[in-house]
Amino acid sequence: MTDQYGRKIKYLRLSVTDLCSCRCVYCMGAEGVPKLPHEAVLSFEEIEEIVCAAVSLGVRKVRLTGGEPLVRRGIDELVRRLRAIEGIRELAMTTNGARLAEYAERLKSAGLDRLNISLDTLDPEKYRKITRIGSLSDTLAGLDAARSAGFTRIKLNAVLMGGVNDDEIPALAELARDGTFDVRFIELMPIGECADWDRKRFIPAERVLEVLPKVQRVPSDGVAELWRPEGWKGTVGLIRPLSHRFCADCDRIRITPDGMLKPCLHSAREIPLRGKHGEALVCAIAEGIGGKPKEHHITDGRTSDSLRGMNRIGG
Template sequence: MAQKIQNKFQLQDNFQRKFYYLRLSVTDVCNFKCQYCLPDGYQPSGKSHSFLALEEIQRVVRAFAHCGTTKVRLTGGEPSLRKDFSDIIHTVAQTKGIVKVATTTNGYRMKKQVKDWKQAGLTHINVSMDSLDPRRFYQITGENKFFEVMAGIERAFEVGFEQVKVNVVLLKGLNSDVLPDFLFWIKDRPIQLRFIELMQTGEMDRLFHQHHVSGVSIRNQLIADGWLQKKRLPSDGPAQVYSHPDYLGEVGLIMPYEKDFCASCNRLRISAKGKLHLCLFGEQGVDLRDLLQQDSQLPFLIDRIHQQLQTKAVSHYLHDGNSGMTPNLASIGG
């Protein structure tokens, strides 16, 4: 007889941080060659293990939902490369307790598919758009897809998304001095720009030292111009979000090198091959896949997640130049 599921409180670690937010990678494959992630393109690891099947995704999301998770973000790699991506969205959206289903995409398939995603149950969408200059976009991403991505963003609004979040990885010498251009773009558009500091990973040490720039200068400029910080909700990501009465859009800043960045951590990660990662810049991960094969394993799956959460460290070690076991951001969903 299967063990009875215990009535457990919200996922909580030893530092009283509660976890409402799951980032679930569905593939580590990506078709872009971004300088800060996969400059040489996707390179298969050589291992034959397949990515999580739909039934496995369903079981892991059920486990997290049972523990109080309300938001799931589907990531990659590029998640839309999965032929069953709409089915995955639908499966997650139908899980009791999940109220927000988001994805982060490079946007190249949005124009054709975003309507299907919304009908399947997608509620929030983030698009990577590191430059508003087509030539610079190509230089950063390695793909000449600027106009396709822009058309995809517009299509998202057409099919009913009230807001689109646009991720911009700050790169010194490439896009760190174009805040006025981005602000002009969002003045009359319900877009939340999210400036993300470049983060060091195992394969990107040299690029990091060449192009890392702090988001503090952008924050100071926003405050000087009358932008006000919004209150952070329990299931929100790590961005400090600012709004302005003269702008329809918003600006978010993600600054992982700032003091106490990890104090508000509320998210856990599952890799595309079924490993639990307690931190983007942590250990190799704990395999959950052996407990994703039958519905009857749910109590044991929940127990393993709870047990591993008690080993979560108080912070990453990026300040010490230690990016853990993460080779690149695509490997466990960024």
């Protein structure tokens, strides 16, 4: 299905929980978040029904997010159920990697195709400060487990923060040299916990190209601009929602853990899906796609209009 601006919407990012095993400073407060009541979170049956409806409208890629999706009990069973839906070409997950040592083989066996793993620093102490309660060693063990399980072209996501991890750009990018990983640098967005941060924290991803050796642009079919330093097998990607707004190419919708469809990450508009079935559910999703805004406005010096932080939407 195409939206009113001619964009073909084929990508669904679906949050399966608002809970997380970390409390990253740009995502949630030090005390964490109020836990949604169990009955407020979409059941596996509801998720399966929603995904089937979205696929009937042309969605072909589904990404499971959180919070942290691996804290959701039975997540591998959900992967297995979604993998069985005809029409899904790619089933992916974004995770902080802390529980991958336990889950990687189970996820691969269940049919998960791709993994994106959050990794903002390679410094153990800095990792602890950014995540507040996380351990770098757990995430690194998760990377090893993912490779051993047979996952390939794993993407590592690093949120760029001026004065925090911009000094590690070369070291993080280096993980892409042999092609085991592809590294993505993501511009920090003024949403939720970091909406009022000092503007010095919000640095353009162009900084990455300034510190890497000779790089060449390579083709991409997503929102990330891909670059490859000379002699490297992997790619370094730039995701630039602020400095180079990519709304014209946005092909995604999002669904929150409590069943609200967000046509745009930075819009306040949410469409309830719970309680809808059959044609009514398909029509509600179609309404969201049809009403997807042309662009967001955070590049105009405004903070996000979203009523939720990232942990309540899905990264």
